[in-house]
Amino acid sequence: MRKVYISGLGQVPVTENWEKSLKELAGDAALLAMEDSGIGYPDALYVGNMMAITANKQAQLGTMMSDWLGFHHKPGLAVEAACGSGAAAFRAALIAIASGEIDSALVVGVEKMTDSPGSEITASLATAADAELESDFGLSFVAINALIMQRYMFEYGWRHADFADFSLNAHANAAHNPFARFQKAISRKSFLEAPMVADPINLMDASPIGDGAAAIVLTSQPLAHNNPQVFVAGSASCTDTISVQNRKTPTFLTAAANSAKQAYAQAGIGPLDIGVFEYHDAFSIMAALSLEACGFAEPGQGPRLALDGKIKFDSDIPVATKGGLKARGHPVGATGVYQILEVTLQLRETAGTTQVKRTSFGMAQNIGGSGSNITTHILQRE
Numbered sequence: 001m002r003k004v005y006i007s008g009l010g011q012v013p014v015t016e017n018w019e020k021s022l023k024e025l026a027g028d029a030a031l032l033a034m035e036d037s038g039i040g041y042p043d044a045l046y047v048g049n050m051m052a053i054t055a056n057k058q059a060q061l062g063t064m065m066s067d068w069l070g071f072h073h074k075p076g077l078a079v080e081a082a083c084g085s086g087a088a089a090f091r092a093a094l095i096a097i098a099s100g101e102i103d104s105a106l107v108v109g110v111e112k113m114t115d116s117p118g119s120e121i122t123a124s125l126a127t128a129a130d131a132e133l134e135s136d137f138g139l140s141f142v143a144i145n146a147l148i149m150q151r152y153m154f155e156y157g158w159r160h161a162d163f164a165d166f167s168l169n170a171h172a173n174a175a176h177n178p179f180a181r182f183q184k185a186i187s188r189k190s191f192l193e194a195p196m197v198a199d200p201i202n203l204m205d206a207s208p209i210g211d212g213a214a215a216i217v218l219t220s221q222p223l224a225h226n227n228p229q230v231f232v233a234g235s236a237s238c239t240d241t242i243s244v245q246n247r248k249t250p251t252f253l254t255a256a257a258n259s260a261k262q263a264y265a266q267a268g269i270g271p272l273d274i275g276v277f278e279y280h281d282a283f284s285i286m287a288a289l290s291l292e293a294c295g296f297a298e299p300g301q302g303p304r305l306a307l308d309g310k311i312k313f314d315s316d317i318p319v320a321t322k323g324g325l326k327a328r329g330h331p332v333g334a335t336g337v338y339q340i341l342e343v344t345l346q347l348r349e350t351a352g353t354t355q356v357k358r359t360s361f362g363m364a365q366n367i368g369g370s371g372s373n374i375t376t377h378i379l380q381r382e
Contacts, residue, residue: 008037008217014329048089084368086336109337174323181329212331234263275358336366
């Protein structure tokens with residue numbers, strides 16, 4: 001398999017964008033990435049998206065974006081893996097290049113969520129769950145995560161207040177990210193007093209939706225103007241039961257653990273080698289579970305890393321360095337591409353105020369559903 005390089009980056013701010021359509025948002029990010037790479041039109045286009053069919057009444061995103069961007073007569077493919085769609089699209093492009101089928105690809109993650117009523121978005125998000133066993137019984141996505149968090153707190157004796165530092169860290173980092181939805185730090189008091197959404201998840205435990213798009217150009221050869229070079233050292237995807245009730249251990253992300261283990265093996269490293277980890281903190285409980293599954297903490301001890309300050313950008317295992325899902329925002333189909341882009345900035349040492357100290361390896365993990373479809377990528381600085 002050939003080595004694959006990250007050769008172009010593009011992103012737009014995560015916000016409520018009433019002025020631009022889905023294809024315009026995706027097009028803006030795509031053109032920025034193509035301009036950054038300087039290679040012209042790549043050989044193929046991959047689009048990560050979850051809910052264009054339900055929220056935007058638009059299918060055929062691969063064809064639509066190929067048409068919009070002028071990728072005439074080239075392959076254009078849309079990839080859907082719930083909230084993990086962005087990383088799944090990236091992995092599809094990666095495999096195509098590594099196999100020798102193509103030499104370059106453009107990956108775009110996009111979601112346009114704020115044009116639709118909140119009830120419709122809630123219903124669309126719930127399609128990532130098991131319809132017969134979960135959503136048909138009235139369980140929203142936040143409710144499913146709340147049940148997981150309740151069980152976790154019961155088993156390990158944590159209080160809700162013990163999860164505050166995940167959100168505080170994310171917002172503190174997002175204050176330095178002009179592309180973030182919320183560019184302001186929050187206080188512990190505001191976390192504790194936030195309105196409850198689904199007990200024990202309150203408003204400050206949950207990531208916000210938004211309109212956003214991020215894009216990456218991948219190539220089989222390094223480009224001279226990219227210094228230092230960043231390439232993909234590990235890539236793995238695993239699934240678990242789509243319904244939480246059918247899992248042997250509902251408080252452990254087995255798919256995250258398996259995909260991380262495979263990615264570590266491909267890269268020839270372990271958790272201690274990772275200098276930055278962009279985890280999928282859609283809810284604070286998922287932040288804790290991700291740290292545990294990926295080997296940074298023992299099961300039940302994820303919150304301890306946050307409480308001890310070890311997840312800050314200048315500490316042991318920096319996470320959410322640009323705000324994460326919690327503060328950068330979670331435009332679901334785009335999130336996985338934002339994560340990989342942000343790790344690349346860190347390894348290139350162009351991340352600004354929240355630049356991490358160790359820049360040899362970085363990891364991004366994108367979760368679809370409530371842990372049912374997880375893709376992990378490890379990037380390496382050459």
